[in-house]
Amino acid sequence: MKSKFLNLRADAAKVLHQILEEGQSARECLPLAQLPHKEQDKAWLQEMVYGVLRNLPILQFWLRKLLDKPLKNRYKIVEQLIMLGFYQLAFSRVSQHAAVSETVAACQPLNTQAMKGLVNAILRTFIREEISQQQAPNQQIASGLPKWLFKKLEAEYQDGFIDLIGNMQQKAPIWLRVNTQQISHADFVETLGNASIDFTLSTEHPEAIILSKGYDVTSLPGFDKGWFAVQDGAAQLAAHYLEPAENQTILDCCAAPGGKTCHIVETQPNITKIVALEVNQQRALKIEENLSRLGHNAEIVIGDATLPEQWWDGQLFDQVLLDAPCSATGIIRRHPDIKWLRKAKDIEVLVTLQKQILDAIWALIKPGGTMLYATCSILPEENHLQISDFLSRTPNASLDNRFCNDSVDRPGKQILPGDQQMDGFYYARLLKSK
Ligand SMILES: C[S@@+](CC[C@H](N)C(=O)[O-])C[C@H]1O[C@@H](n2cnc3c(N)ncnc32)[C@H](O)[C@@H]1O
Incomplete structure (x- = not known):
């Protein structure tokens, strides 16, 4: 045209x-x-x-x-x-x-x-x-949020509410994750500096680069060679909180487009196997695309996490990352359409689905194994309330207290949009007794 x-x-x-x-x-x-x-x-x-x-x-x-x-x-x-x-x-x-x-x-x-x-x-x-x-x-109209979400967040966050809604109105920066299997962080930092790209670094994210402007990432040095991927800082914490170790078998449950699958492999290339499970066939193609651009391998399985009997081979996993389907309310700054596509009634449906996936996938973990539960939500019912419920109905599950634990009555770690420039995210690391 x-x-x-x-x-x-x-x-x-x-x-x-x-x-x-x-x-x-x-x-x-x-x-x-x-x-x-x-x-x-x-x-x-x-x-x-x-x-x-x-x-x-x-x-x-x-x-x-x-x-x-x-x-x-x-x-x-x-x-x-x-x-x-x-x-x-x-x-x-x-x-x-x-x-x-x-x-x-x-x-x-x-x-x-x-x-x-x-x-x-x-x-x-x-x-x-x-x-x-x-x-x-009124404040709701100024906030840019739909009424139902404004009210929910106001009730949950009280003191921090004004800052939260202000941060949710901001544009999110672009975070890169250096593919350390292809190039070291230091060398990539030098390459970007030589190309006069403006960026900052984060002490808590060893592979991260935060771009200072909205660059077209496909034109940055090394895109075609798979030197980096685009991934928000909060999402980059998953592979580190999971702590994949040598010779482990890992299930990345709800994996498309595969950002965290790739990061897990980069963090620990000597795992025995990683299965990337995804229910949506179209979205699973994206996992393949990302693995191939970054030069990684994983076993991609199309299947429903609530129905392991349809796809699971019976081998228990050492570790599971469950990046659950959720309201995505933590990434509204990046995807403002979510505000208008999500409806209040969707939340209950999502909470039920998360609960079903948690129970079905917990059974696939070895005694002594772990699950990292994650969402890009800032709603309590998908996060700390979901995990409190899970812990109370699952006798062989306990919370890993070393990190991602806000307080005793709020298990897990809630990151809010804008915290250290990150998206809103939630993590809880769960231990299965031996
Ligand atoms: C939050 S996204 C995952 C993002 C991914 N972990 C990453 O870091 O790139 C959730 C994914 O779960 C998938 N999903 C939803 N319901 C599922 C189910 N019952 N079984 C397996 N995957 C499911 C969705 O299609 C979506 O791709």
């Missing part, structure tokens, strides 16, 4: 419509929309879509103020286009003239020409009445 036929704002509105009205994830629909665009425009498209998702409650509040009646059916997408206009005017460096004229012009490729006058009038009123200067009517 020739670029003169492309329209960035129309494409951004389409992606927003797919996420907000059709329930698609940004991971599915954004790359497809970006495909025909130039590199710079791809980044702009993501910036606009994520910007709207981060600030949706205030954008919706402004929309309701200036639009008499909600738009329906094929004109619904015009609401997304108007909010994109507000976002450009209130939060971006796009000039007022371009924000108005280009947003109005996007009605054409969206096949909603009849709405041009309305979009133009609303955006001009928005500027004239300085709507973006007015205070948000």
Whole structure:
């Protein structure tokens, strides 16, 4: 497709419509929309879509103020286009003239020409009445969070709540994990320095590099050679908390896209075997892709963790990493679509699934073996409450008190978004008695 036929704002509105009205994830629909665009425009498209998702409650509040009646059916997408206009005017460096004229012009490729006058009038009123200067009517709208999540976090975090919601609004930095089977951390640091890449290091993450800007990681030195992978700092703790030892057999349960599988192999290349279990066949392809780019091997098994009888060969494992399916509320800064795709009622379903997986997989561990339970959630019911429950119904399980233990009544370690620049994550290391 020739670029003169492309329209960035129309494409951004389409992606927003797919996420907000059709329930698609940004991971599915954004790359497809970006495909025909130039590199710079791809980044702009993501910036606009994520910007709207981060600030949706205030954008919706402004929309309701200036639009008499909600738009329906094929004109619904015009609401997304108007909010994109507000976002450009209130939060971006796009000039007022371009924000108005280009947003109005996007009605054409969206096949909603009849709405041009309305979009133009609303955006001009928005500027004239300085709507973006007015205070948000309440804290929930200012927080950018949906009501149900705002209330849940407020009840759980009390004192730290304001900092937490502020951190959840921020953009997350890009963390790299050096593949120490290919290059030492020191040599990679030197290579990046020579290439004038800006970054910082973390004393608690021996393989990590934190990029100071939004670089295109595929163009950094050594990407094709598998010198590094993109992985948040909180996720990089998993392989270290697991402490894989020589000659052990390990199950990485719920493994796609394989970030932690690869890190475990890098941390301890002399394990006997690692099985990467994943229920979703499409996502399992990603494990293969990542292993192959980084030069590692693992046994990939497609199977359901709640039904080991369908895939397990009967050999007990020394250690299990259970990176459970969860609400992903800890990684909202990185994936703001999660806020609008997750619903309050999903949490109960996830908690039940986590419980079933915990019980089924616990049976596959050798006496004296361990399980590291992990989620990228900041909700207590998926984390410390889930583990307290597990410990109380499982007589041969105890908590490893050496690390990742916040307090006696809150087993495990809760990392919050922004702690040392990390994503929100939870870990609990569980020991099976001999
Ligand atoms: C949090 S992600 C795992 C991330 C991965 N450990 C990594 O570090 O790259 C959870 C994964 O669990 C998978 N999953 C969900 N339910 C499952 C089940 N019943 N059995 C096995 N895998 C499951 C999902 O498809 C998803 O890929």
